[in-house]
Amino acid sequence: MKNKGFLNAVKKLAVLTMTLVTVGLISFCFSFEGKAVSYVGVCGKNVEWYLDSRTETLRLNGEGTVDEYENYFDTPWYEYRHMIKNVIIDNGITSITKNLFARIDTLTSVEIPSSVLFINDYAFYGCSALKNVSFAKNSNLSIIGESAFAYCRNLSKIEIPKRVIEIKKNAFLYCYKLPDITLGYSVKAIGEDAFSCCSFLKEIKIINYECNIFDDGETIYNLTKIQSFDKSTARTFADKYLRSFYAIKDMKYINELKIELSNKEYEYNGKYKKPKVSVKGLRENTDYTVDYLNNLNPGIATVTISAAGNTLGEVTKTFRINPAKVENLRIDSRNEKSLKLTWDEVFGATEYAVYQYIGNDWEKIETTSNTSITVKKLDSSKVYQFKVRACTKSGDTKCYGEYSEWLTTATKPQTPSITSISNRGTKRLSVKWSSVSDCDGYEVLIATKKNGKYKTAAEIKGRYKCSYIIYNLKSNKKYFVKVKAFKLVNGIKVYSADSDTKSMNTM
Numbered sequence: 137m138k139n140k141g142f143l144n145a146v147k148k149l150a151v152l153t154m155t156l157v158t159v160g161l162i163s164f165c166f167s168f169e170g171k172a173v174s175y176v177g178v179c180g181k182n183v184e185w186y187l188d189s190r191t192e193t194l195r196l197n198g199e200g201t202v203d204e205y206e207n208y209f210d211t212p213w214y215e216y217r218h219m220i221k222n223v224i225i226d227n228g229i230t231s232i233t234k235n236l237f238a239r240i241d242t243l244t245s246v247e248i249p250s251s252v253l254f255i256n257d258y259a260f261y262g263c264s265a266l267k268n269v270s271f272a273k274n275s276n277l278s279i280i281g282e283s284a285f286a287y288c289r290n291l292s293k294i295e296i297p298k299r300v301i302e303i304k305k306n307a308f309l310y311c312y313k314l315p316d317i318t319l320g321y322s323v324k325a326i327g328e329d330a331f332s333c334c335s336f337l338k339e340i341k342i343i344n345y346e347c348n349i350f351d352d353g354e355t356i357y358n359l360t361k362i363q364s365f366d367k368s369t370a371r372t373f374a375d376k377y378l379r380s381f382y383a384i385k386d387m388k389y390i391n392e393l394k395i396e397l398s399n400k401e402y403e404y405n406g407k408y409k410k411p412k413v414s415v416k417g418l419r420e421n422t423d424y425t426v427d428y429l430n431n432l433n434p435g436i437a438t439v440t441i442s443a444a445g446n447t448l449g450e451v452t453k454t455f456r457i458n459p460a461k462v463e464n465l466r467i468d469s470r471n472e473k474s475l476k477l478t479w480d481e482v483f484g485a486t487e488y489a490v491y492q493y494i495g496n497d498w499e500k501i502e503t504t505s506n507t508s509i510t511v512k513k514l515d516s517s518k519v520y521q522f523k524v525r526a527c528t529k530s531g532d533t534k535c536y537g538e539y540s541e542w543l544t545t546a547t548k549p550q551t552p553s554i555t556s557i558s559n560r561g562t563k564r565l566s567v568k569w570s571s572v573s574d575c576d577g578y579e580v581l582i583a584t585k586k587n588g589k590y591k592t593a594a595e596i597k598g599r600y601k602c603s604y605i606i607y608n609l610k611s612n613k614k615y616f617v618k619v620k621a622f623k624l625v626n627g628i629k630v631y632s633a634d635s636d637t638k639s640m641n642t643m
Contacts, residue, residue: 434484
């Protein structure tokens with residue numbers, strides 16, 4: 137199971153503080169006094185539950201959907217329901233299934249995360265002590281099912297999330313203490329008797345002027361004042377069933393107003409990015425609210441601007457979080473016809489674009505998912521310039537980071553060949569070698585053993601001088617000589633391979 141860690145952590149705690157007994161699918165944790173204090177089990181493919189009788193809290197942890205229960209008495213915690221006052225659902229769970237918490241008479245509060253999309257039929261049916269239902273600020277709830285909160289007679293604190301699309305039949309039937317309700321622009325349908333017999337419901341505001349309200353006088357409690365627009369379906373309902381109606385005036389559509397973000401592009405630095413949102417003529421948290429999504433890591437982040445108060449609509453804007461700048465671009469290896477470049481990995485990068493300065497401009501020469509490439513088909517002893525930038529693909533969009541610092545480097549010069557070596561004169565050797573095109577000079581190396589330590593006998597500047605006489609050697613001794621060419625790049629020598637070694641005895 138994907139979330140086995142949660143269950144294991146509870147069991148480890150039990151081993152340290154109490155006795156753990158498992159019967160069937162449920163584990164019981166007993167205190168040293170012999171009293172059961174917690175109960176642990178599974179209620180979905182990737183969902184576990186944990187009931188702590190000391191805090192009277194039932195917690196669901198995991199990802200995805202919870203198991204379906206055709207009857208409320210089939211839930212794994214049913215026989216312990218008298219211990220449950222609080223329900224906490226962790227983020228990751230996507231639905232509250234049918235009958236999941238129905239008829240838990242002691243339940244008083246529920247916390248529902250943003251990941252929950254559906255509250256299915258009869259989910260909290262008959263929870264007569266339930267007072268407070270709390271949704272995450274950025275709730276994605278879309279459906280409140282049939283009789284989901286029916287007969288929750290003490291429900292007095294709930295705000296319908298702004299992304300709810302449909303409230304089904306009997307959803308809040310006989311919720312006597314239900315407070316004033318605002319149904320946002322996204323609510324498209326209110327089912328039969330959804331708010332029937334809600335005697336404390338003094339006012340219901342229906343923002344969607346085309347909301348489909350079930351055509352029956354009991355759909356909304358008969359003493360509830362209805363707020364909406366003059367030419368709305370809510371007005372038609374109120375007129376037909378002789379309900380008190382209050383027309384909303386001076387409503388603005390947020391979709392039609394100028395919206396600006398303080399910044400549309402950031403560089404990743406491990407911190408959440410929250411550009412300031414300004415909507416012309418409106419005030420944040422009064423006329424609109426702001427929610428951010430995917431605003432930490434490189435990629436496309438979104439900010440949702442939702443209407444509040446006397447405004448309508450919802451607008452989504454995007455901004456970029458670009459990967460960080462590529463650092464430490466360097467040469468890994470080189471030869472006469474190629475250069476291997478490498479650089480440090482950039483967090484969140486899906487690929488890297490490599491550029492070479494050609495002619496009078498930078499040209500992209502390769503895209504790679506690796507942190508190194510080998511550039512081939514180059515000329516020997518030539519200076520080249522490169523730069524790299526990281527890229528993060530987000531859907532069809534690419535977010536590019538800042539370019540690395542330029543790397544100026546060169547391929548190896550061709551390897552010179554010693555054409556002759558002679559011992560004309562006492563204690564000296566004369567060496568000649570082939571010329572290497574485009575090099576900046578040569579170094580002559582000498583040793584007394586072929587595989588010994590070579591010392592630089594001479595540095596010769598310029599490509600055309602291809603001979604040198606080595607003086608002050610010992611007489612009648614064998615010496616080994618080799619030559620290499622070099623290219624200067626920003627004052628640093630790039631060497632060719634060493635020539636073949638030649639040997640000669642001095643006179």
